[in-house]
Amino acid sequence: MFIQPWDAALDDAEWQAWIADGHDFGVLGVNGPSGGAPVVVPTHFTVEGTGLLIHLARPNPVWKAIEAAPDVTFTVIGDYAFVPGPWRAAPGTPATDGVPTSYYAAVQFTCRATIVDDPEAKAELLRRQMAHFQPEGDHAPVEAGRPPYGRMLSGIRGLRLDVTEVRAKFKYDDHKPVGQRADTARRLTERGTGPDADAAAQQLRRLDRVGPWKA
Template identity: 30%
Template sequence: MYMPAHFEENRPEVLHRLIAEQPFGALITNGPNGLDANHLPFEAQLVPAGDDASAPQSRCLLRAHVARANPVWKEAATHPDALVIFQGPAAYISPTWYPSKHEAHRQVPTYNYIVVHAHGRIVVRDDEPFVRGLVARLTRKMEAGEAVPWKMGDAPADFITQMLGAIVGIEIEVTRLVGKWKLGQNKEAADRRGAADALLARASDQQRAVGQAMLDAPPAF
């Protein structure tokens, strides 16, 4: 991913928070038939490092499940390298929102966005306890906002067992996290504020999220 220095975000806690808040990721693999993409909800877990002082402070594990009929889990045995893309809010930026445009007319449209790339290797977890636990935890998280949350126990046990048999778990130990917060850090303060204010006045939650992030991000100069 192209990464100008002023857009780089490398604080682990910020990257992990984006993954937790936007868990629906795009799993990119390069199998025997070339590039493939699968769109999956992921569970992220930070695992404390051991006693080795040279080890990183924690490891990030990403867990998901795919349909047993999906060849990606079989291909992972010989092609385990993977990239998972977690997309944060994104919004179009009009040049008319920059005050300097109306003075010198030297601005062009762009998109501002937040994204995290997680690199790692897939390990297949084709065991019922792993898959059952993963589905239960993902369900609890996704149902948390419902007035009456659905839980696995609401369905007949034999039906849940049948459904679990139709999926396979995968686990990715993240070896590298890359974050890009493209939020106009390279713009003059007045132009950045003008664009942020325009987004904050919009009806879309995503546009307002980008506008607020623009105000929160430190400028490049």
């Protein structure tokens, strides 16, 4: 993932707060066996200390790839929007000279994967995920050997991803003039399609922190 200086996370707390704010679905990428195409799996995840927790169906083809190459990438993307060229034209130039771009936030984790197959260890992994996704606790106990989850544990495998590197990107034109960025956020809010409002909120948040861009 290419990151311009003005797109970089301002600090670790920025991307950590973004992940914690409901961005808990991403894409696992694993090198394909024998040099084949990468295996890519969309999935929910849970942050656990300095790592990530995932579980997937046992028939998933990703397991063979992980066993062959346990160094993996997990990517989370959100708050994206297409920004038309006229919105980005430099002040004093024709609107048609503006070049369109994409806005988005992305956090990319480089990880070492460990497969979890022990039934009790899988049950504990699921309990931790349920505590995040269903904190109300309105579910049956997740225990090995106890229905309904116990009999289902054989159908899944757990995955612990120990994070070795984090690269975060918040691409919202921070190098553009303050007024232009504020105007783009206004236009995104008015357009209001898809995640436009979320992209506008990210742009305004960065604008408040960065102000005029200084190289």
